[in-house]
Amino acid sequence: MLMGSHSAGKSSFIDWYVEEHIQNTGAATETQGFTFVTSGCKRESLTGNATFQLYPHFKPLQEIKGVSEYVHTEICASRQKCFSLVTFVDTPGLVDGDMNYPFDVDQAILSLGDVCDLILVFFDPMGQTLCKRTLNIVEQLNERQGDRLRFYLSKADEAGGESDRQRVKMQIMQELCKCPGLNKCGFDMPSIYIPNPNKPSRCVNQIKEVCHTIQKTTEQTVQNTLNTLEKDCEFISEAVTDTLNNDRQCCKENWSACSLSCGLGMLGFSVLLLFTLMLGILYPEVLELALGAYGTETLLLYLAPAMRVLDSVPVQFQLIICGFLMQLSVILIILACLLFHTKPTLSGKQKIKLQEKLEYMQEVVKSKKKKLYEEYLRTLVIRIEPKVLG
């Protein structure tokens, strides 16, 4: 992300980097909104909605009231420098005062700062260099993403002689040092300007350092992204394995809960049957009412040995046993109902889907990450080798 006061040379830097005329530049043609300049197959412009579809991680920006109409993307086929790996975010020039922006520009830049990998702050020696809004945003960005901030004295060729340039730099640095947090870490402020063959300047141009910083950041981001991909892959695999193991455990627990409550239920009903039979022996007329004379006779025939045992027990005890059996059966049946608690488990379809996800992570994503890493290392070697040889 490039930010800074109005006319600091942000849009011109992007044009110089991609070596194409993409952005409207000029003191009068200020950038009013946010432009995402990215690399693609051919030159194309996208509206705000399409931009947010392309960059879903910039969603917090979309949520800022009134900003959507002021966001667009410029796709450009340039392959200069590291542009194929970079998306520049050009921001509106910052000026003091309340009525200048149709949206909350401070909030918009802060939300972008949370997502961008590098924040280039341009201070130009001529314009509103020490614009309060710029300093205020820089202070807040420093609290949130201090390690991503880089400061540059832009349009350094317009700063006059070396002593004037140093004076401007000192002035800016003094103001920046007033920001709590920034005074602790010493920072650098390279002087940069867009080389103009028609207007050669004797001023030392450190613009290559900006390119180098961008290149280093892209390399770091690629590495971080690939490492995050591997971590995410492992995280997802672990989560899927845990879910499948949990489901297996739940199935086991459900099975033992089912077996226990079925066993108790069956025992309860057996005791209930025993109680009914005992009641039948004690009061055969009740049995006769239920089974009829023939049924009662047949049943009592089978129960003759039990009746003999029961006869040897006093009637009082018989009634006590009967009551006990009834209570026991009720308790057993209630227990069986209470223990019949099953946890929800995955359906067969869901298990197959999870298993497929696990295999996809292990076989496709991980090997793809490995391949991408090798490819990335190869491009590094290609980039480094000529330098070493040179």
Ligand SMILES: Nc1nc2c(ncn2[C@@H]2O[C@H](COP(=O)(O)OP(=O)(O)OP(=O)(O)O)[C@@H](O)[C@H]2O)c(=O)[nH]1
């Ligand atoms: N001499 C000189 N002029 C420059 C340089 N960079 C940009 N300019 C001129 O400064 C003017 C403003 O440049 P822009 O790139 O539009 O500045 P900006 O920061 O995008 O401005 P806003 O979008 O309004 O914030 C243009 O006329 C550029 O030609 C530079 O390095 N040296």
Ligand SMILES: [Mg+2]
């Ligand atoms: Mg601009």
